[in-house]
Amino acid sequence: MGDSLSISIPSKPEYVSVVRLTTSAIASRMGFNVEEIEDIKVAVAEACTNAIIHSNCKQDDNFNIHFGMDEKKIVIQVQDQGNGFYCEAVEEPDLTSPKEGGLGIFIIKSLMDEVVLESDIGKGTTIKMTKYLGDDI
Amino acid sequence: MGDSLSISIPSKPEYVSVVRLTTSAIASRMGFNVEEIEDIKVAVAEACTNAIIHSNCKQDDNFNIHFGMDEKKIVIQVQDQGNGFYCEAVEEPDLTSPKEGGLGIFIIKSLMDEVVLESDIGKGTTIKMTKYLGDDI
Amino acid sequence: MSLKMNTQYLAEKNMWYVEVVGEIDIYTANRLKETLINLLNEQNTDIRINCEELDYIDSTGLGVLIGALKRLKQDNKNIIIANPKPNISKLLNITGLNKIFIIEG
């Protein structure tokens, strides 16, 4: 059984940098290398950014980031109690004709080893992402 | 009404540095100056260290750090569900004949503007500390 | 942790020089957007963004750059991303934006 750590933050842009620093500190403590720490940090920040922009929570509603850690991996869940959305409908971005939006989830999937999106309309969204320590799987 | 942010961490020494970084990030975002950020960081870390050493919680019991922020101040509560203790019995350290222990609470009181200790035997301890932005009060 | 920007117009090259220092994310991307819009309103021409001291950019920031690029492309102008750090290069490669912007250094 591993350790768990969680943070609850306001749905406001200015707190994403706090989460980035916390995430880096956790990943670095676990022994991830510099590039992996950066990957995890970016992925978590993108998920928080989505919770803030898209969940439609009130700014003083907090949302949660949960970190589960063991010797092999970190599992992070970013969870909001907002609108939710049809995640099956999310399309991969067309890299040959970029748009202003639609990159966040794609970046998360590129940087993490496993990503699971769960969203219930009216209830909220959880994105769960895993990164393994050591050799890439 | 201000923002609130909270963290729940395992009762383990290796997580105090994560809390230090998170605390610094929050205090710096609020506009505290470098010395104040350091004061807040040290005070929170001392409170966490006490929760880990003295509360007698199991290592996989988490404890909480709650940050309340508004334009004027930060109020931080470090809360464990451990043994508790008789806080009236805590003596100021005798600075002329230093001992290995007994500095933590004294340091917290020196660095923060307001400190309130509440402890219930068998239920746990909460230390609440406030630091004001701007001129010292 | 914040974003600082310096902007300068080089007449002989007909080019905007923009230096970005710090972090471009959901909190700061709007300021970048406003800055770029102001520049392009003044002169719709190539922008060279010096990223030597840019520590971080997220999808919000990339979206701002893509928006500016779209506007420039209409006049056959471009955005040059100069000296990105490895973490930022990685993001540009993953998203294919390295093929859309001109990357230097």
Place this chain on the structure above:
Amino acid sequence: MSLKMNTQYLAEKNMWYVEVVGEIDIYTANRLKETLINLLNEQNTDIRINCEELDYIDSTGLGVLIGALKRLKQDNKNIIIANPKPNISKLLNITGLNKIFIIEG
């Protein structure tokens, strides 16, 4: 974020030189304690701790230093804290430990 230590015995001065780099807290203080105990078991003499690159010390770390000092005082020896950063000086002043240890620089 961790603690690195280098130790060296200077025979001509009959003094231990200890360099501490990083952070001394509840997580790392035990390693400092063990290191100091080993030194004093070998030679119970003055210790000069170079703190130039020490970023942080907490009450646990100060406790370790006080413990070592008590042992040294029995032989009329001392601990010299050299070049502490401002945040660490502040802590030494608040706790009155600046009057117990010898502070240099």
